[in-house]
Amino acid sequence: MRRVRYESTGGPLFLEDAPVPEPGPGELLVHCEAIGVTLPVVRKVTEAPEPIPLGGEIAGRVVAVGAGVTRFRTGDRVTGLCFGHGYAEYALLHEAMASPIPGAATATDAVALVRSGLVALGALEAARPGPGEAALVTAAASGVGHLAVQLARTRGAARVVGAVSGPGKADFVRSLGADDVVVYREEEWGEPVDYVLDAVGGDLLGPAVAALAPGGRLVAYSSGGGTIQAYDLLVGAKSVIGFQMARIARGAPELYERWRHELWRLFQEGAVKPAVHGEFALEEAAEAHAAIESRINRGKVVLHP
Known part of the structure; x- marks a missing residue:
């Protein structure tokens, strides 16, 4: 599979071939359809003393599940926050961080709406x-x-x-x-x-x-x-x-889940409409980061593998 990585503080970002990861206990392997670019990740690329995996919001379809997963199965459409390599064609998502995507919503809707x-x-x-x-x-x-x-x-x-x-x-x-x-x-x-x-x-x-x-x-x-x-x-x-x-996600999972349901309800009612500033190919990750760094974005910046 293809994924985006960098080797030193400040980049540059580049594409590499990497093996498709295997889901561990409690993990979902997701074929990514949309990846949300966030300011914290952009800042880490430019400020963190050591390179980090480019994580963030992902949305796509579950293609495999690890041991102990009970809420999802192969074929489900999910979105959630990936703490590992998320700028990739396939990414691992912990079950606790995943939520289902309603049938009428797209993967782009999901990454623009849920985490943000x-x-x-x-x-x-x-x-x-x-x-x-x-x-x-x-x-x-x-x-x-x-x-x-x-x-x-x-x-x-x-x-x-x-x-x-x-x-x-x-x-x-x-x-x-x-x-x-x-x-x-x-x-x-x-x-x-x-x-x-x-x-x-x-x-x-x-x-x-x-x-x-x-x-x-x-x-x-x-x-x-x-x-x-x-x-x-x-x-x-x-x-x-x-x-x-993160404190809510780890310490108050019931509240976290209630908020997720409320967001989808407001979206389906038309009370909240996520906007997407730009949609970039995976190899254009540097341009997506530049849109955030230069503060030109109006709404969410999204990558599409």
Whole structure:
């Protein structure tokens, strides 16, 4: 089979021939039809001290199962998060991380919706949204952010603001249902909001906290780091909540499964529509990463083996 690999920090990415892996206990062997490209994987390629397997969201058909698998069988269509080599024609997916793809949905729908949607929905739940509140979503045109904009509305937000890196993304974010769009470099982000879902971190944390109304909540789910001054929280009785999807997946599997069912329900009802920015062949993985790094993407970036 073909898979994408790299040998040193920063790449380059290249295709290689590799044996089709054998599923171990609790694992599914999936013939990949779509692979979601994520910012954390892109960052690891450029920042990790040692090369890592290129994992991420995959979707396709089960072609073999390992010992102890009970929920799936050969022929099932599944999606889930692969922690090994996922940029490949065949990949291993642990049963606990897999979910079925409904009959009407495509593999591309699945990788654009499920993992990114779970992060967006989990961050939203962490914000404890109330009906009639105002929400702000950073990286609002990203794979996660564009779903968070839509999900905030399903949770009763009366006003949704999208924050983006450049004005060229404004029309796209408004098409998702955002009432207003702001650009990071602007000094003022409009009327205060009740909660912020932040996927950027770094220098953007300060403006995000400043955008909160008194008593507002910032949910930080970025891998970008950053620092917040305690005084900026104190004067407005504001709070910061950290959210990590892996903690839910490992520690609260019933909640994880409930969120997955809710995402598919919202998708089937038309309340949430995943957008795909670009679809790339496996040998174009470097171009797919460049789309993420340059922040040009509007929605999900997807590879097709």
